[in-house]
Amino acid sequence: MSEPAEPSSLQRLWWALGKLRCPACGEGKLYTGWFDMHETCPSCGARFFRWEGSWTGPTVMGYTSGALVAAAVGVGIHSARGLQDGDQWALIAAAIVGALVPFHRTKAAWVWTLHRTGWVFRDGDHGTIKGRSSGSAPPLKRA
Numbered sequence: 001m002s003e004p005a006e007p008s009s010l011q012r013l014w015w016a017l018g019k020l021r022c023p024a025c026g027e028g029k030l031y032t033g034w035f036d037m038h039e040t041c042p043s044c045g046a047r048f049f050r051w052e053g054s055w056t057g058p059t060v061m062g063y064t065s066g067a068l069v070a071a072a073v074g075v076g077i078h079s080a081r082g083l084q085d086g087d088q089w090a091l092i093a094a095a096i097v098g099a100l101v102p103f104h105r106t107k108a109a110w111v112w113t114l115h116r117t118g119w120v121f122r123d124g125d126h127g128t129i130k131g132r133s134s135g136s137a138p139p140l141k142r143a
């Protein structure tokens with residue numbers, strides 16, 4: 001009997017971005033609340049972030065999306081009537097909204113990216129989750 005087909009990278013991307021589920025198994029939820037994520041998948045045990053620097057990617061993505069939205073609002077206000085004193089509060093609000101609205105998706109995209117590059121796997125497995133290859137990391141041979 002043949003093994004089930006390996007989920008495609010696009011399917012894993014859908015699990016993470018579309019359903020906010022673990023990109024390794026597609027079952028465990030990524031988030032415990034609005035801001036908090038599980039450290040490991042509640043279903044398969046894959047660890048989502050392995051080192052403190054793991055947060056750099058989603059942080060940069062959040063700042064970038066906030067800055068882009070604030071810039072777009074600034075250009076819109078400037079085009080409509082010119083920037084005036086007090087408009088900074090609209091730009092600040094736009095930046096906060098621009099960073100928070102895509103928050104879950106940017107972190108999910110980052111977890112998917114880490115999985116794709118072999119950094120999301122169950123502790124001790126070094127790249128193999130439920131017999132599936134995890135991204136590009138080669139599975140360790142078991143003794």
Ligand SMILES: [Zn+2]
Nearest residue numbers: 022025041044
């Ligand atoms: Zn999982």
